Amino acid sequence: MGIDIDSLTEAQLIDLNNRIIARLRFVSQARAHGRMLQFKIGDRVSFEPEGRGVIFGILTRYNKKSVTVISERGERWNVAPQFLRRVVEADAEVVRDAIVVPMRNK
Numbered sequence: 001m002g003i004d005i006d007s008l009t010e011a012q013l014i015d016l017n018n019r020i021i022a023r024l025r026f027v028s029q030a031r032a033h034g035r036m037l038q039f040k041i042g043d044r045v046s047f048e049p050e051g052r053g054v055i056f057g058i059l060t061r062y063n064k065k066s067v068t069v070i071s072e073r074g075e076r077w078n079v080a081p082q083f084l085r086r087v088v089e090a091d092a093e094v095v096r097d098a099i100v101v102p103m104r105n106k
Helices: 010-036 089-099
Strands: 044-047 055-062 067-071 076-079
Antiparallel strands (some): 055 067
16 A cells, blocks of 8 residues: 655655654653553662663653653653663672662771
8 A cells, every 4th residue: 555655745755754653652662661661660670771770779660751760869760661670689789789888987
């Protein structure tokens, strides 16, 4: 089922273009929504923003195209779901151990 775009008028081409853009937006939103549903509110998640280390936090809210994560430091992040990873408790223990700084006893 091909469309002969050479026979379409300018108005028809503009209408076709608008419909294609709307459909692509819908497909993108559906994909993001599907990824969001892999997580639930309260899940421990991690992500790695550019130029920073891995950030761990709790998923607190679904947005239209992203989710809101509150980091362990209390920062609020809006993150696209494709960048999230679910944190397994073993991963969280490794991070907690990495943050501990040994102190010398006098």
